[in-house]
Structure formats: C-alpha cells, structure tokens
Amino acid sequence: MKVQIRQLATTAPDFEAEFHRALHWAAETDHAIEQRVAEILADVRGRGDAAVLDYTNRFDALGATSVAALELTQTELRAALEQITPAQRQALEAAARRVRAYHERQLEACGRSWSYHDDDGTLLGQKVTPLDRVGIYVPGGKAAYPSSVLMNAIPAQVAGVGEIVMVVPTPRGEKNALVLAAAAVAGVHRAFTIGGAQAVAALAYGTATVPKVDKITGPGNAYVASAKKHVFGTVGIDMIAGPSEILVLADGSTPPDWVAMDLFSQAEHDELAQSILLCPDAGYLERVRAEIDRLLPEMPRRDVIRASLEGRGALIHTRSMEEACEISNRIAPEHLEVSSRDPHRWEPLLRHAGAIFLGAYTSESLGDYCAGPNHVLPTSGTARFSSPLGVYDFQKRSSLIEVSPTGAQALGPIAAELAYGEGLQAHARAAEMRLSDDTPEGA
Amino acid sequence: MKVQIRQLATTAPDFEAEFHRALHWAAETDHAIEQRVAEILADVRGRGDAAVLDYTNRFDALGATSVAALELTQTELRAALEQITPAQRQALEAAARRVRAYHERQLEACGRSWSYHDDDGTLLGQKVTPLDRVGIYVPGGKAAYPSSVLMNAIPAQVAGVGEIVMVVPTPRGEKNALVLAAAAVAGVHRAFTIGGAQAVAALAYGTATVPKVDKITGPGNAYVASAKKHVFGTVGIDMIAGPSEILVLADGSTPPDWVAMDLFSQAEHDELAQSILLCPDAGYLERVRAEIDRLLPEMPRRDVIRASLEGRGALIHTRSMEEACEISNRIAPEHLEVSSRDPHRWEPLLRHAGAIFLGAYTSESLGDYCAGPNHVLPTSGTARFSSPLGVYDFQKRSSLIEVSPTGAQALGPIAAELAYGEGLQAHARAAEMRLSDDTPEGA
Numbered sequence: 001m002k003v004q005i006r007q008l009a010t011t012a013p014d015f016e017a018e019f020h021r022a023l024h025w026a027a028e029t030d031h032a033i034e035q036r037v038a039e040i041l042a043d044v045r046g047r048g049d050a051a052v053l054d055y056t057n058r059f060d061a062l063g064a065t066s067v068a069a070l071e072l073t074q075t076e077l078r079a080a081l082e083q084i085t086p087a088q089r090q091a092l093e094a095a096a097r098r099v100r101a102y103h104e105r106q107l108e109a110c111g112r113s114w115s116y117h118d119d120d121g122t123l124l125g126q127k128v129t130p131l132d133r134v135g136i137y138v139p140g141g142k143a144a145y146p147s148s149v150l151m152n153a154i155p156a157q158v159a160g161v162g163e164i165v166m167v168v169p170t171p172r173g174e175k176n177a178l179v180l181a182a183a184a185v186a187g188v189h190r191a192f193t194i195g196g197a198q199a200v201a202a203l204a205y206g207t208a209t210v211p212k213v214d215k216i217t218g219p220g221n222a223y224v225a226s227a228k229k230h231v232f233g234t235v236g237i238d239m240i241a242g243p244s245e246i247l248v249l250a251d252g253s254t255p256p257d258w259v260a261m262d263l264f265s266q267a268e269h270d271e272l273a274q275s276i277l278l279c280p281d282a283g284y285l286e287r288v289r290a291e292i293d294r295l296l297p298e299m300p301r302r303d304v305i306r307a308s309l310e311g312r313g314a315l316i317h318t319r320s321m322e323e324a325c326e327i328s329n330r331i332a333p334e335h336l337e338v339s340s341r342d343p344h345r346w347e348p349l350l351r352h353a354g355a356i357f358l359g360a361y362t363s364e365s366l367g368d369y370c371a372g373p374n375h376v377l378p379t380s381g382t383a384r385f386s387s388p389l390g391v392y393d394f395q396k397r398s399s400l401i402e403v404s405p406t407g408a409q410a411l412g413p414i415a416a417e418l419a420y421g422e423g424l425q426a427h428a429r430a431a432e433m434r435l436s437d438d439t440p441e442g443a
Numbered sequence: 444m445k446v447q448i449r450q451l452a453t454t455a456p457d458f459e460a461e462f463h464r465a466l467h468w469a470a471e472t473d474h475a476i477e478q479r480v481a482e483i484l485a486d487v488r489g490r491g492d493a494a495v496l497d498y499t500n501r502f503d504a505l506g507a508t509s510v511a512a513l514e515l516t517q518t519e520l521r522a523a524l525e526q527i528t529p530a531q532r533q534a535l536e537a538a539a540r541r542v543r544a545y546h547e548r549q550l551e552a553c554g555r556s557w558s559y560h561d562d563d564g565t566l567l568g569q570k571v572t573p574l575d576r577v578g579i580y581v582p583g584g585k586a587a588y589p590s591s592v593l594m595n596a597i598p599a600q601v602a603g604v605g606e607i608v609m610v611v612p613t614p615r616g617e618k619n620a621l622v623l624a625a626a627a628v629a630g631v632h633r634a635f636t637i638g639g640a641q642a643v644a645a646l647a648y649g650t651a652t653v654p655k656v657d658k659i660t661g662p663g664n665a666y667v668a669s670a671k672k673h674v675f676g677t678v679g680i681d682m683i684a685g686p687s688e689i690l691v692l693a694d695g696s697t698p699p700d701w702v703a704m705d706l707f708s709q710a711e712h713d714e715l716a717q718s719i720l721l722c723p724d725a726g727y728l729e730r731v732r733a734e735i736d737r738l739l740p741e742m743p744r745r746d747v748i749r750a751s752l753e754g755r756g757a758l759i760h761t762r763s764m765e766e767a768c769e770i771s772n773r774i775a776p777e778h779l780e781v782s783s784r785d786p787h788r789w790e791p792l793l794r795h796a797g798a799i800f801l802g803a804y805t806s807e808s809l810g811d812y813c814a815g816p817n818h819v820l821p822t823s824g825t826a827r828f829s830s831p832l833g834v835y836d837f838q839k840r841s842s843l844i845e846v847s848p849t850g851a852q853a854l855g856p857i858a859a860e861l862a863y864g865e866g867l868q869a870h871a872r873a874a875e876m877r878l879s880d881d882t883p884e885g886a
Contacts, residue, residue: 402786
C-alpha cells in the first residue's frame with residue numbers, strides 16, 4: 001500500500017491553510033500528569049531517599065532496599081565497555097573523540113574569560129566558569145540511546161564540570177550495556193538507575209544519597225519534561241523537547257533514495273516525528289515519493305515510519321529554492337538538510353535551524369552520531385530563539401568590574417544623576433562618596 | 444533607634460543554623476495568581492486585541508478605545524528625550540555609550556560564527572544569528588527604571604535584533620519621561636503602554652496590533668513573572684528574578700561609610716532585598732554597624748532600608764578572607780563586592796556570582812548604571828548555573844556540518860554501527876548509502 005504522504009504546492013490557492021495544518025503541533029499540557037508530578041516532587045523533597053526508593057521500586061518493578069543499591073559503580077560502567085562488541089566499542093570511542101574535538105573548538109571559540117581596560121584604567125570583563133555539578137537524564141526502556149549519553153556528558157566534561165551525575169531508569173532491572181559503556185567513555189562520574197519525575201526531583205533537591213546538582217539536561221517522557229519545567233529556577237534545565245523534525249531543501253541533484261532514507265530516519269523515531277521535503281522540481285518530488293514506496297517495505301520500523309509520514313510528513317513543491325528557504329525560516333526546523341549541489345548559495349538565506357546539514361553527503365544521521373556537533377537541538381520552532389546543547393550550557397558567566405579611582409570620578413556623576421532620577425538615593429550617595437570632592441548633588 | 448541587623452560569627456556553634464535562617468528565601472508559588480494569569484493568557488490568545496484592551500483599561504484605569512491608541516510613536520519617545528533635563532539626557536546618553544561599548548566587546552568575544560575543516564575536508568562550525576524580534580518588559584508605576592530599558596534594549600540592539608518591542612504599563616495614564624527617553628536612546632523600535640500578564644501574552648502570541656516576538660526579557664511583578672514562566676517554550680524568556688541581593692567581602696581597608704552605603708543601596712530596593720557583609724575583622728564590622736546607624740536617618744528611603752536590613756541583612760564575622768570566599772560561593776550572590784586592598788588575590792577563589800565588583804572604588808551602583816556590564820543578573824543563588832543578561836541572550840546558534848565525500852566514508856560506518864545498536868535502521872541505511880561501496884552491514 002502506497003504511503004499517503006501529504007503533497008502541497010506553494011502555488012495552490014489553499015497552500016497557506018494546508019501548510020498551517022501540516023505544521024500544527026501543540027504541546028498540550030496534561031493536567032493529570034502535572035498534578036502527579038507535583039506530588040512526586042513534593043514527596044521526594046520531603047522524604048528524600050525513602051520516596052525515591054518507593055517510586056523506583058513501584059514504577060520500574062524493582063525490589064531495591066536502598067537508593068545506594070541503585071548506584072552503578074565505575075567498575076560496572078567499565079565492565080559494560082568490555083562487554084559490548086569490539087565494533088561497538090570502536091564506534092562509541094570514535095564518536096566520542098569527534099564530539100569532544102568539536103566541543104573543544106566551541107570552548108575555544110566562545111567559552112573563555114575575557115577582560116579589557118578602558119581609558120580611565122577601569123577593568124571590565126567576563127569570567128567564565130564551569131558548573132560545579134550537573135545531572136544528565138538518560139531515558140531507559142524502549143528508547144535507550146547511548147549517543148545521547150555522549151551528547152550530554154561530553155560538553156559538560158569539556159566545560160570542566162566538577163561532577164557529572166547520570167540517571168537512567170532500568171525497568172525490570174534491564175540495564176542497557178551500550179548506555180553504560182557510553183557513560184564510561186564520556187566520563188560520567190556517578191550513575192544511578194532511577195528515572196521519571198523522582199529522578200529529576202532527587203537531582204534538583206538532593207537526597208542523602210543522590211547529590212543535588214546545579215543543572216539537569218537530557219530528554220525524557222512527559223513526566224520528566226513536566227518535572228524539569230517544575231524545578232526550573234531551583235536548578236537550570238536545558239530545554240523541553242518536542243517531537244523530532246527534519247526539513248530537507250532539495251534542488252534535485254541528490255539521489256532520490258538518499259533523500260527518502262533521510263526522511264525515514266526522522267520518521268522512524270516516533271509517530272509524531274515530522275519529515276518535510278521542499279523542492280522546486282516537481283519531477284524530483286515524484287521520484288522521491290516513488291523511492292519512499294519502494295524502500296519502506298524493507299525497513300524494520302516501517303509501521304512507525306508510515307504513521308509518521310502519513311500523519312505529519314509533507315512533500316512541498318515550491319516556486320524556487322529561494323522560496324523554499326523562506327518557508328524553512330518560517331518553520332525553524334530542528335534538522336535542516338540543504339541537499340543541493342551548491343549548499344553555500346542557500347546557507348546565508350537560512351536564519352533559523354538547530355543544525356544545518358550542507359550537501360548531499362551530509363545525512364542527518366552522520367550528524368546525529370559522530371560528525372561532532374551536538375544532536376540535542378531545539379524543536380518545534382524554538383530554533384527561533386534557542387540553540388543546540390553546547391559547552392556554554394555547562395558554563396556560567398560573571399561580570400567583572402574594577403573601577404579605578406579616576407574612573408570613579410567619571411562614572412560617579414552619571415550614576416548619581418540616573419539614581420536620583422529613579423528615586424534611589426543610596427545608590428546615588430554610594431557613587432558620590434567615591435568622588436574626591438564629595439559634595440552630594442542634592443546638597 | 445538602632446538598626447537591629449543580624450550579627451553572626453562563623454566560629455559560633457549555631458552558625459550553620461543561623462546562616463541557613465538568614466539566607467532562606469523561598470519563591471512561594473501563589474496558586475491564585477497562577478490561575479488568574481492562566482486565564483488572562485488564554486483570553487488574550489483567544490480574543491487578541493480586545494482582551495488586551497479590556498485588561499489594560501481595567502487594571503491601569505485607562506479609557507483607550509483601541510490597542511493601536513496605546514502605541515507610543517517614535518515622535519513621543521524623542522519628545523521625552525527633549526523634555527528631560529540636559530543633565531539627565533547627558534547621563535542617559537553617557538550610560539548608553541558605555542553599556543553599548545561593553546556589549547560590543549561581548550559580541551566580539553563570543554558572539555561570532557566560526558567554522559573549521561577537519562582532516563577529511565569536512566566542515567564543522569556554528570553559525571550565530573540574532574533573534575528576529577524581541578519584547579522588553581519595563582515595569583511602570585512606583586518602580587520605573589530607565590536604566591533597565593538601557594540594560595535590556597542595548598544588548599538586543601548590539602546583537603542585531605531586527606525589531607525591539609517595549610511594553611510598559613502606564614497606570615492612570617502616567618508616563619515616565621525618563622523611561623520613554625531611555626527607549627529613544629536605546630533604539631527601541633516600537634513601544635506599547637500595556638503591562639501585566641496581558642502584555643506578556645500579547646508579545647508571546649501576537650495580536651492584530653502587537654507583533655509576536657521570539658523572546659521576552661525584563662523584570663516585572665508576580666503576575667509578569669508567572670506569565671513569563673507560562674509562555675516559556677512558546678517564546679524564550681530571560682530568567683525569573685527574585686529579590687535583589689548584595690554580598691560584600693571586606694578586608695577592613697575600605698572606609699566603613701562606603702560599605703554601609705553600599706549595603707543601603709541594595710536594601711533600598713525593597714524589604715525583601717538582602718544585604719550581607721562578610722569580614723574577618725570584628726572591629727571593622729562594628730565600625731560599619733555604627734555607620735549604618737549614623738547614616739540611616741538621612742536616607743529618604745530609610746524605612747525600606749531598615750526593614751530590609753532587619754529582616755534579611757547580616758553582618759558575618761569570618762575566620763579569614765578565605766572562609767569569606769567559601770561562604771560567598773555557597774550563597775552565589777547576584778552582586779558581589781570584593782572591598783579589599785588586594786581584590787585580585789580573592790577573585791580567583793570566587794566561583795559563583797552574577798557580577799563581581801573589585802576594589803573599594805567599585806560600588807555596586809556604578810555597575811548598576813554605567814560601568815558597562817549588564818545589571819540584569821541571576822538572583823537567589825541561580826548564579827550557580829546562570830549568567831548576566833547579555834548579547835548571547837539575543838542570539839541563537841545553528842550547528843553547521845558539511846561532510847565531504849571522503850568524510851562520509853569515515854563517518855558512515857561509525858554512525859551505522861551506533862544506529863543499529865539503537866535499533867534505528869533508517870539512520871544506519873542513510874549513512875551507508877553515502878558509502879562508495881554500499882553494502883549494508885546487516886546484508
């Protein structure tokens with residue numbers, strides 16, 4: 001049965017309405033989940049380890065007698081690294097090396113302290129320091145992604161975070177060896193087999209056994225997302241992720257089966273994932289459509305792929321590549337492939353995207369695993385105002401100011417004038433006291 | 444009547460308990476406010492301008508007939524600049540110049556795109572772009588701060604934001620000329636005299652008259668804070684500010700009246716503001732205490748200052764400056780003055796602070812208005828994981844990846860191995876299709 005994927009054309013009179021329908025995705029707030037999460041958070045805050053243990057045993061069907069018994073030792077993590085196949089280990093280590101190299105460049109490009117002196121000898125600058133301790137949430141169960149361990153832990157490690165604490169639920173006690181091995185490769189310091197809102201609460205508030213962290217990153221289900229949003233402010237969080245999306249801008253020069261498979265690679269994540277192809281060449285769109293039908297039956301996850309493509313996918317015929325770029329900017333996609341012979345012609349036109357994959361050889365999947373940049377990216381159009389997870393998420397900045405005695409003479413009258421204007425006289429007086437000739441303006 | 448400010452000593456047996464009591468401040472969630480804000484947001488989302496107009500007329504006691512009538516023209520903003528005193532105008536312009544110069548350094552230090560090629564000819568990098576449109580919330584009424592207009596709008600302007608939209612409530616129609624003049628100086632593009640949750644909703648969702656923005660920054664009351672937290676995800680937000688705080692580390696070399704006035708300058712903000720002095724010299728602490736009593740009667744805002752110092756202030760006698768630095772790290776203060784003859788000896792020990800003011804001449808108030816760095820800083824210990832408002836808050840990053848044909852041969856097998864390990868076969872096939880010798884690993 002052919003895949004019934006939505007086909008649109010920007011020249012069609014109903015394009016705007018159809019386009020809006022295709023894009024629409026609202027993160028509905030589930031009040032039952034919100035309420036349950038608030039209860040779990042309050043319980044962990046109040047009862048600490050005892051509450052974490054209760055929820056973990058109940059939700060993950062375990063019979064642990066203490067939270068300490070849920071901690072994975074470094075020996076266990078290293079043992080997992082020995083247990084996986086040599087090919088898996090080599091791939092993990094190669095990916096980790098490349099991810100580390102990229103994030104080290106990122107640290108050099110924008111993660112260092114800086115300062116300067118102005119003409120009055122006043123020092124101004126910004127001190128950049130790593131966070132003391134962070135928590136990394138790693139989903140367990142059906143969607144256990146070792147690559148996410150690398151993508152969360154390595155930027156933290158490169159930033160110089162003092163302690164990286166991983167939490168990963170192990171429903172029915174099933175541990176994923178690749179996830180544990182990735183933790184060993186990525187330099188995770190401590191790891192607990194706990195998950196859900198109770199794990200987020202333990203990290204945010206601390207318990208006798210689980211250390212309180214300064215920030216929590218990493219993806220999770222609706223309970224985890226709700227818990228992260230709740231504890232935001234007590235700790236930092238990275239972002240609340242929606243369904244994953246890919247947008248492919250094609251000029252028709254890439255083998256159509258490559259593009260079809262790239263659309264699949266997004267669609268296979270889950271039924272809400274979104275794959276959209278924009279192209280000014282109608283014949284090429286038809287060839288990709290034919291490849292979708294040809295390739296689908298051989299995919300193990302064909303049911304998910306079909307549901308995703310039929311529910312949220314779209315092939316859009318545009319007037320031009322320029323128009324395709326404009327539509328891309330309206331969508332602000334998480335993943336943006338510029339599958340063109342001349343990607344650098346289009347890249348400057350693209351203002352909003354989590355990651356931009358240039359040229360036919362740059363499949364999103366290479367970026368997902370090992371090109372180097374982070375695969376934790378802003379979804380649901382939030383690339384309009386947010387950024388990939390990076391070293392900067394594991395650092396914070398402090399302004400540095402050292403006003404020289406000369407500088408105080410120049411700055412004092414300005415500050416005092418503005419402070420009096422705001423009715424803050426102590427601010428004004430504090431500035432005026434530093435003037436050599438201290439005569440209050442109002443005197 | 445003497446100021447009854449809390450006096451602690453780290454050598455006292457009950458220090459930890461007393462210290463904890465002094466610091467404790469919990470941002471209580473007010474469910475009545477939350478509920479009311481949710482209703483206002485939903486109403487503005489549904490009815491647009493009509494709802495904004497209703498709430499504005501009701502809450503601000505206005506009689507406007509349209510939201511368009513609530514827009515301030517550029518002519519009005521420029522007229523305000525003419526209307527204030529020449530001294531005020533010069534101070535505003537001088538402060539704006541210095542704030543702009545600092546943020547331009549910040550842009551140079553960490554706000555530029557970068558890229559490199561690896562050994563395989565693969566291009567990796569990060570593209571940094573400004574946000575298209577941002578909203579700046581400026582409080583009106585009793586606490587109208589023109590300096591906040593500069594501190595929010597100038598980093599956005601330096602980042603290259605396309606459109607800066609200011610909202611400021613004008614209860615009973617009273618416009619603050621300094622705020623309007625600051626908007627003119629700071630390059631605000633559009634301004635509306637609306638406030639509260641209804642203004643946040645208008646900016647987040649857009650109405651027929653108020654443009655939808657990508658991010659909302661700026662301080663506000665409990666309704667505004669709640670509304671910002673609600674719309675987080677639909678748009679970006681800066682941070683949720685708690686009460687303002689200052690921590691002074693003193694070695695006893697600064698005139699004690701300067702330090703007393705610096706403590707006042709924080710305390711005068713409001714009764715919840717917190718001023719703490721740490722010093723290893725008991726005699727110096729006593730001299731500062733005496734200056735507090737001597738100077739207080741001459742302060743116009745003495746009632747607020749007294750309430751703040753008695754409710755939340757503390758003078759803490761430490762064993763050493765080193766210990767004072769450790770305590771400072773536990774507090775992670777918004778403003779941190781190192782009032783020492785040798786501030787550079789202590790600065791490296793200070794890990795968490797919004798802004799660090801070095802040396803006796805660097806009063807916090809000089810930094811608040813015109814030294815250059817931003818005065819929007821993380822409060823309530825959030826300096827452990829967050830940073831001053833900056834140019835980076837008005838930019839976002841997109842990863843750039845262009846895998847060369849050679850690079851695809853190196854990366855493909857790594858990505859495929861990891862993708863098969865995660866059960867994501869389309870990811871693996873997309874990588875394998877780019878191999879010159881395309882033989883699926885599983886085949």
